[in-house]
Amino acid sequence: MTTNEYPVVLNKAAFEAGNGDVVDSNVNVVNEMYAELLNSDEIAPAALNSYFVDFYLTQALAGGFAQYVFTVPEREDVDAFVRAGLEGMGAARHLELFNRTAAAFDALSEDEAEAYLDGELDESEPASASVALLDELDGEFEALLEEEDIVDLNAAYLRSQPELLVLNDEDLEAHIAERVALIPDLDERQAEAKEEALANAPEFEVIIRELCDVAGYTLEKITMGDPNYQHDGETILAWHFSTDHGDFIMIEDEDEAFMIHPETKEIIAAVEFEESDEFVEA
Numbered sequence: 001m002t003t004n005e006y007p008v009v010l011n012k013a014a015f016e017a018g019n020g021d022v023v024d025s026n027v028n029v030v031n032e033m034y035a036e037l038l039n040s041d042e043i044a045p046a047a048l049n050s051y052f053v054d055f056y057l058t059q060a061l062a063g064g065f066a067q068y069v070f071t072v073p074e075r076e077d078v079d080a081f082v083r084a085g086l087e088g089m090g091a092a093r094h095l096e097l098f099n100r101t102a103a104a105f106d107a108l109s110e111d112e113a114e115a116y117l118d119g120e121l122d123e124s125e126p127a128s129a130s131v132a133l134l135d136e137l138d139g140e141f142e143a144l145l146e147e148e149d150i151v152d153l154n155a156a157y158l159r160s161q162p163e164l165l166v167l168n169d170e171d172l173e174a175h176i177a178e179r180v181a182l183i184p185d186l187d188e189r190q191a192e193a194k195e196e197a198l199a200n201a202p203e204f205e206v207i208i209r210e211l212c213d214v215a216g217y218t219l220e221k222i223t224m225g226d227p228n229y230q231h232d233g234e235t236i237l238a239w240h241f242s243t244d245h246g247d248f249i250m251i252e253d254e255d256e257a258f259m260i261h262p263e264t265k266e267i268i269a270a271v272e273f274e275e276s277d278e279f280v281e282a
Helices: 019-035 045-071 076-088 092-106 110-118 129-145 150-159 169-181 186-200 203-215
Strands: 008-011 164-167 219-231 234-243 246-252 256-260 267-273 279-281
Touching: 008 019, 008 045, 008 169, 019 045, 019 150, 019 169, 045 076, 045 092, 045 110, 045 129, 045 150, 076 092, 076 150, 092 129, 110 129, 164 169, 203 219, 203 234, 203 246, 203 256, 203 267, 219 246
Parallel strands: 008 164
Antiparallel strands: 219 234, 234 246, 246 256, 256 267, 267 279
């Protein structure tokens, strides 16, 4: 299946609602596809164009072009989707303004860019002409929305796609699952995603996952931290979590962490801490 053959997929209830619901539905579907490890070249280009145009709109309304740039420091790919989306949905004036604003930002010096992004201009000195221009363009963007509504144009763009699937919740979930099943290197992607998630996870989550691995259980959800848990006559911090074998608690001391059954207090698994912050099975 080539890139152009992937359909735009929308939720049926949202499709039959307002324009904002249609755009939000596409955002939700694309987010779900990304979460299920589909890559950009495995998602309909029109869906991505719409997705990133909405992202640009959201950021610009929250804090001008500076907010957009701050959120997407590596802009080349995202800029391309925004441009393609604005052009495809007929937002010609917004496309022209986006190009002018992007060019104006890219022409800033390093100090000017920092001042613009921080929004902390020295009040004792007037803003440079380049930074002042960007502030003016931000104002122009908000005024243009009154005349060229991006949400309405975006929704019409999605509705007009020749390759379009409008599905109920159950069928939409099944469709994404079918697409995921076709990923040739799914195991590799899942392993990379897991490694990345662990690298960014808080320490308590890493410990809980290690304990679950030792026990041979699958972690389902970390439900809460309890700073008043009573253990051996002491008040300590405990983390409650659920697995495919039921609910458990994680507590730790200086040297070890323990996975405990909340009712029987049986130790299900334990790991020792090493100086390198890695864990070893106790």
